[in-house]
Amino acid sequence: MSTTQSDRLRGLIEPLVRAENLDLEEIEVSRAGRRGLLRIVVDSDEGVELDACAELSRAISAKLDETDAMGDGEYVLEVSSPGADRPLTERRHYVRATGRLVKLQLVEGGELITRILAVDEDGLDTEVPGVKGRKATARRVEFAEIAKARVEIEFNRKDKKEEEA
Secondary structure (H helix, E strand, O other), X not given: OOHHHHHHHHHHHHHHHHHOOOEEEEEEEEEEOOEEEEEEEEEOOXXXXXXXXXXXXXXXXXXXXXXXXOOOOOEEEEEEOOOOOOEOOOHHHHHHOOOXXXXXXXXXXXXXXXXXXXXXXOEEEEEEOOOOOOOOEEEEEEHHHEEEEEEOOOOOOOOHHHHHO
């Protein structure tokens, strides 16, 4: 996708996303056979419900029908929330992952699997789980130390709602 098309699409779509109190995470245009594919990823601190994606999809589709931003050909529009395994790249991603276990690839090399306890402007307060009966240990990780980060999927962990019930 050209930068011009990307900027134009962002300019059309971002106000619609903000109106739904969502964050525009990604816009991707690609080919799917003869058709174009416009994939839009949105998120919020509370997550994104399927109904919100459907409503936003209708609004974006109507807006795109008013313009030639996608050209003359047919295209498929997908509006979704990010997958659980998407990379954490923005401060807000780490805030949304508070309480979750993450795998951090460190700039200096090596990796760290730790639970995010708190996020501030400079980095993360985390807890490294203990192994073989040892206690968990606190660790501070600055954003500048992180090369890559992803949430680790935990199948046996209760979510906050279950713990509060």
